[in-house]
Amino acid sequence: MKTTVAGSYPKIGDLTEEQKLRHALHQFDRHEISEENLQAVQEEVTREVIQEQIDSGIDLVTDGLIRWDDPLTYQAGKILGFKTTGLTRYFDTNTFYREPIVATRLESRKPLLASDYQFAASVSQKPVKAVMTGPYTLAKLSKNEFYRNLAQLAYDLAYIFHQEAIFLEEAGCSVIQFDEPAILHHPQDWQLFLRVYEVVTTGLSKAEKVLFLNFGNLGELYPKICNIQVDTIGCELTKDHPNWKILKSASFTKRLMAGLIDARNTKMETEEEILEIVHHLSEIVPLEKVSLAPSHGLEFLPRSVARKKLTLLAKVAKSYQETKVS
Amino acid sequence: MFLPTTSVGSLPKPDYLVEARSKFSKKQTTREELAELEKRATKEWIEFQEEIGIDILVDGEMYRGDMVTYFAENLDGFAISGLVRSYGNRYYKKPIAVHDIKRLRPITVEWYQYAQSLTKKPVKGMLTGPYTIMDWSFNEHYESRRDFCLKVAEIVHEEAVDLEKAGAAYIQIDEPAISARPEELDLAIEAIGIATQGIKAKTLTHICYGNFSKIYPRMLSIPVDQIDLELSNSHFEMFKLFSKYPFTKEIGLGVVDVHRHTIETKEEVVTRIEKALGVFPTALKIYVDPDCGLKTRTVDEAKAKLRVCVEAAKEVREILSDRYGPAKSQSSEPTLS
Numbered sequence: 001m002k003t004t005v006a007g008s009y010p011k012i013g014d015l016t017e018e019q020k021l022r023h024a025l026h027q028f029d030r031h032e033i034s035e036e037n038l039q040a041v042q043e044e045v046t047r048e049v050i051q052e053q054i055d056s057g058i059d060l061v062t063d064g065l066i067r068w069d070d071p072l073t074y075q076a077g078k079i080l081g082f083k084t085t086g087l088t089r090y091f092d093t094n095t096f097y098r099e100p101i102v103a104t105r106l107e108s109r110k111p112l113l114a115s116d117y118q119f120a121a122s123v124s125q126k127p128v129k130a131v132m133t134g135p136y137t138l139a140k141l142s143k144n145e146f147y148r149n150l151a152q153l154a155y156d157l158a159y160i161f162h163q164e165a166i167f168l169e170e171a172g173c174s175v176i177q178f179d180e181p182a183i184l185h186h187p188q189d190w191q192l193f194l195r196v197y198e199v200v201t202t203g204l205s206k207a208e209k210v211l212f213l214n215f216g217n218l219g220e221l222y223p224k225i226c227n228i229q230v231d232t233i234g235c236e237l238t239k240d241h242p243n244w245k246i247l248k249s250a251s252f253t254k255r256l257m258a259g260l261i262d263a264r265n266t267k268m269e270t271e272e273e274i275l276e277i278v279h280h281l282s283e284i285v286p287l288e289k290v291s292l293a294p295s296h297g298l299e300f301l302p303r304s305v306a307r308k309k310l311t312l313l314a315k316v317a318k319s320y321q322e323t324k325v326s
Numbered sequence: 327m328f329l330p331t332t333s334v335g336s337l338p339k340p341d342y343l344v345e346a347r348s349k350f351s352k353k354q355t356t357r358e359e360l361a362e363l364e365k366r367a368t369k370e371w372i373e374f375q376e377e378i379g380i381d382i383l384v385d386g387e388m389y390r391g392d393m394v395t396y397f398a399e400n401l402d403g404f405a406i407s408g409l410v411r412s413y414g415n416r417y418y419k420k421p422i423a424v425h426d427i428k429r430l431r432p433i434t435v436e437w438y439q440y441a442q443s444l445t446k447k448p449v450k451g452m453l454t455g456p457y458t459i460m461d462w463s464f465n466e467h468y469e470s471r472r473d474f475c476l477k478v479a480e481i482v483h484e485e486a487v488d489l490e491k492a493g494a495a496y497i498q499i500d501e502p503a504i505s506a507r508p509e510e511l512d513l514a515i516e517a518i519g520i521a522t523q524g525i526k527a528k529t530l531t532h533i534c535y536g537n538f539s540k541i542y543p544r545m546l547s548i549p550v551d552q553i554d555l556e557l558s559n560s561h562f563e564m565f566k567l568f569s570k571y572p573f574t575k576e577i578g579l580g581v582v583d584v585h586r587h588t589i590e591t592k593e594e595v596v597t598r599i600e601k602a603l604g605v606f607p608t609a610l611k612i613y614v615d616p617d618c619g620l621k622t623r624t625v626d627e628a629k630a631k632l633r634v635c636v637e638a639a640k641e642v643r644e645i646l647s648d649r650y651g652p653a654k655s656q657s658s659e660p661t662l663s
Contacts, residue, residue, distance in 0.1 A: 010410070010411070011411060012409055012411075022415055026415065029415070069414060086559035086561070086583070087585060088536075088560075089535050089536045089537065091506075093506070094412060094502075094503060094506065095411065095412060095413055096535055097413075265464050266420075266422050300410065301410065302407045302409055
């Protein structure tokens with residue numbers, strides 16, 4: 001039973017030395033430092049947040065999405081054909097994204113995230129997972145001013161993401177995660193979604209593919225979501241989350257990334273609570289097919305609390321293994 | 327008054343105040359010294375608003391860090407957590423409800439009184455709404471979001487009553503979080519109803535950056551006299567909804583984008599106001615203001631954006647009076663369409 005994170009890590013902390021990125025972005029905004037200077041700070045912070053995850057005991061880390069301004073514009077900015085417009089709220093959070101506008105046919109001539117992966121992998125002693133907002137959610141949350149319909153837009157993005165997955169596999173990435181929160185809110189697009197993932201993952205066998213579905217519950221997508229061409233499905237499984245009942249309604253046939261720790265509230269879970277939740281998990285899927293994670297990216301928490309929650313997660317995984325051994 | 331101008335609430339802090347706040351957080355200056363500078367900055371902003379001819383003023387919130395944290399810091403029952411990102415490069419110290427929330431004393435009344443003492447024009451009383459305070463805080467205490475929200479609603483009501491007693495003719499209760507969960511709109515409406523119950527002053531709420539299509543026209547039942555909306559950021563997309571279901575309250579019309587450095591030209595803003603006049607029923611009262619609080623802009627940018635709002639409103643009044651005779655009251659005015 002391994003531990004991982006869902007994606008983002010708090011970009012700054014409360015200590016002065018933890019705020020260099022905020023400072024650098026201000027300076028960059030005022031044209032006081034160059035893009036190279038800013039990148040150097042982003043790399044430094046990426047290095048730090050990877051180390052924090054490792055120090056907390058996490059097995060599979062991410063680069064913390066330190067370079068990402070929001071879940072959409074970082075990727076959209078690297079795909080030709082997108083421009084961005086005003087701020088919109090991201091699901092039910094109090095964070096925002098700039099809505100990408102599809103202005104012309106989308107194409108991507110170079111890797112989107114592979115170099116970020118390579119940098120992270122080069123500074124991490126633990127395996128690094130590449131995380132991206134998947135093609136369906138990117139299509140759904142963008143404003144389509146070019147394609148005839150959503151399906152055409154989503155297919156073009158699916159090919160771009162397929163190519164990206166190839167780049168990542170070639171770069172040595174062993175786990176690729178696609179975040180697709182939007183499908184939970186639009187289950188009527190299921191057939192399209194299924195096809196999109198056939199395109200994205202087809203012929204790719206090297207890396208483990210994870211589909212992460214948060215900001216809602218699986219609802220009517222379960223159990224058919226298990227037909228999707230990925231190895232692992234991740235979802236929110238905090239205490240009393242509706243997903244518990246939904247997952248128990250039919251057999252779960254994939255590997256499970258269980259978002260047990262509430263990444264949207266500072267209230268600390270106790271070790272006993274989490275152990276009990278893990279026990280319930282074993283009723284859904286054999287624990288060797290489970291990885292433990294927070295329910296969302298950690299950016300909704302102050303960094304000090306994020307650290308505490310990860311440490312708890314790792315501790316639970318460890319003590320569970322120990323009980324099993326003894 | 328036809329097309330009165332106002333602003334949404336926050337204004338940028340001048341450099342000397344930013345510096346003083348930073349020193350205060352490092353305990354290098356006293357609370358009293360900081361308060362003096364907060365007063366100085368408030369006075370400067372009131373003077374500026376008077377100078378450019380804004381009709382309904384704000385105190386600019388020189389004494390607030392964040393719109394939710396400020397209230398939490400002044401209430402019993404909240405702890406303040408570490409920094410959490412809201413968007414872009416902006417962070418706030420997100421409050422945590424740790425036990426029963428109580429208001430120990432009025433929070434904003436003295437600032438309202440101070441600002442109002444500096445001008446004969448009305449200054450708005452500015453509160454953050456119960457739903458937003460609940461949604462933008464962590465909850466380690468209340469059983470449900472509803473319990474938490476309704477408790478905060480009682481407190482906002484107490485504060486609104488005190489502002490009214492102090493003479494506030496306009497009480498604004500900001501609810502930017504209201505569109506985040508359309509399924510909780512009824513809760514938000516119930517909470518604002520508690521907050522505004524029995525208030526005779528003009529009440530208004532400011533809403534921004536959300537998926538309005540999911541809460542419109544239901545949001546017209548929010549129990550306030552006026553709804554102030556961010557419209558420029560979203561390129562006036564809401565107008566499509568308004569043509570389908572007419573807007574039935576007074577509207578605060580956001581005519582400049584507060585998240586871009588560029589200053590809109592007078593012509594651009596005039597076009598936006600004229601467009602609005604074609605969309606809303608003739609009798610509906612329209613207030614002209616920026617999309618949202620201007621605190622994220624530099625002082626110069628904020629001033630320029632306010633100025634363009636005032637100049638454009640003035641221009642539209644002139645265009646209309648040239649065309650149709652003196653603009654006495656909006657209800658007797660034909661609209662441009």
